[in-house]
Amino acid sequence: MRDPEHLGSARALPIMRPATAEPISHGGDLDAARERYPGAPxxxxxxxxxxxxxxxxIPNLPAEIWSRLPARSEEEALLAAAAARYRVPxxxxxxxxSGTQALIQLLPSLVxxxxxxxxxxxxxxxxxCWTRQGHRVSVVKDLEQSEGADVxxxxxxxxxxxxxxxxxxxxTVATALASKNGLLIVDEAFIDVLPEAASIASDPPPATIVLRSFGKTYGLAGLRLGxxxxxxxxxxxxxxxxxPWAVSGPALRIGKAALSDPRWLAETTxxxxxxxxxxxxxxxxxGLTVLGGTPLFRLARHVDAIKLAERLGRHGIHVRSFPREPQWLRFGLPADKxxxxxxxxALLSE
Structure with missing residues (x-):
């Protein structure tokens, strides 16, 4: 990156590319699952x-919160609660x-x-998102391979x-990037249930942006807050x-309440x-081999992962598969007995 004022200067518009790529497959698309397995229970x-x-x-909300624009004081209250929760000074x-996805889509246009x-x-x-905005993007397996990067x-x-x-x-990576007006982005979407020392958010170094997701740990993904x-x-x-009004009034109010409740988070963790x-x-x-994951999801390997995912689908259970890694399946946590x-x-059925 060659912006001498780094990211505080006037917006530099990137070269726009047509959005011709196929949509990315994500979890949560039950409509597609029902269409594929119409006989599933x-x-x-x-x-x-x-x-x-x-x-x-969800706390009780006043009726007026749905009929008026969010107030600045409500946004300030949410940010104060987020600062306390994430230990940001x-x-x-x-x-x-409105969700970390909105931030992921915005950031490539800022450099x-x-x-x-x-x-x-x-x-x-x-x-x-970075490819769509015309950046030269590579996926690497370890940080040592990123030494020549701007972002x-x-x-x-x-x-x-x-x-x-x-x-x-x-x-260390952030220091190297800052020396050449670069940028480090750390997406901590699943870090809430890890020890606080795992997060860099409490003291982000220069040239660093940390993303925090609200909906995953707090189970309110439909609220759209990040x-x-x-x-x-x-x-x-x-x-x-x-x-103005980047976050809805209900999300401001619910987000503040949740982020201000350390007891709920400790019990949930x-x-x-x-x-x-x-x-x-x-x-x-x-018969699966657990490869890793977080307390919110587990990644497992199975030699016939594709067939296993189809079997689960026929039983009305939707799991995440990965076309690039056909032996991988990701499992979220069941909600009840x-x-x-x-x-x-279903896992043991034929």
Whole structure:
């Protein structure tokens, strides 16, 4: 990147490319699953995402919140709660958006055409969004391969492998990028249920943007809420790009309540970790090899993963498969005893 003012200068417009790529397959598409397996029993069990199956309880909301524009004070209250939750020194270092996907789509437009290295395999929207904006994008297997990049992107913990990069290693990369006006993006979508020391968000180094997802850990993905954390000038610029009312009034209110409830998060983290161990046992009993993941999802290998996914589909259970890694399957956590029993039975069926 050659912008001498780094990301605090006037917006540099990238070369636009036509969006001709095929849509990326994601988890959660039950419409497609029902169409493919019309005879599957209802209700479907969706294990194709890494979303907490037991969500934060939605507080009572005043009726007026649906009929008026969000107030600035409500956004400030959310940012203050996010700063406290993520241990960020100043709320001004945070920009809120309608989900981290919106931020992933925005960031490639904030820098000149650059060489981008993404640590992968990982969440494919990073690669798609930067490629669509005309950047030169490569996926690399380790950070040592990214030394010549202008922009480095790491999902930490990684989706779907669960690999965790130590914070000190990320700081080393950020320092090298800052020396040449580069940028490090750390996507911490699944880090809420890991130890706090795993996150770089509390003290992001220069030339670094940290993304935090709300909906996954709090089980409210439909709310659409996410955050970018960076030094104040960069966070201010991101907020300016979205303009006023970037987050809905209900999301501001619910997000603040959830982020201000450490007891709920602690109890949820303990439950998720226990269920992670339970899911590992269920998968291993069915002949799968658990490769990794996080407390919100598990990645497993099976020699006939494609056939196994089809068998589960016929039983009304949706899991995530990976065309680039045909022996991989990702499993989210079942929500209740019925879902656990149905999964165990379907895995062992013929």
């Amino acid at each position: 209802e209700p479907w069990i969706d294990l194709s995402t890494g979303i907490n199956p037991i969500p934060f309880p 100043y709320p001004g270092m945070i920009a809120a958006a 000149p055409t650059s060489r981008v290295e993404i640590l992968g395999p990982t969440y494919e929207e990073h690669e798609a 480095v992107i790491a999902v930490n913990p990684n989706n779907p492998t669960g690999r965790v990069i130590p914070v000190n290693r990320l700081r 955050f970018a954390i960076a030094e104040i000038p960069l966070a201010t610029r991101i907020r300016a790009e979205f303009g 303990a439950r998720l970790r226990s269920n992670q161990q339970r899911l590992d046992a269920v998968l291993e009993d069915a 019925l879902a656990w029993d149905r999964l165990a039975a």
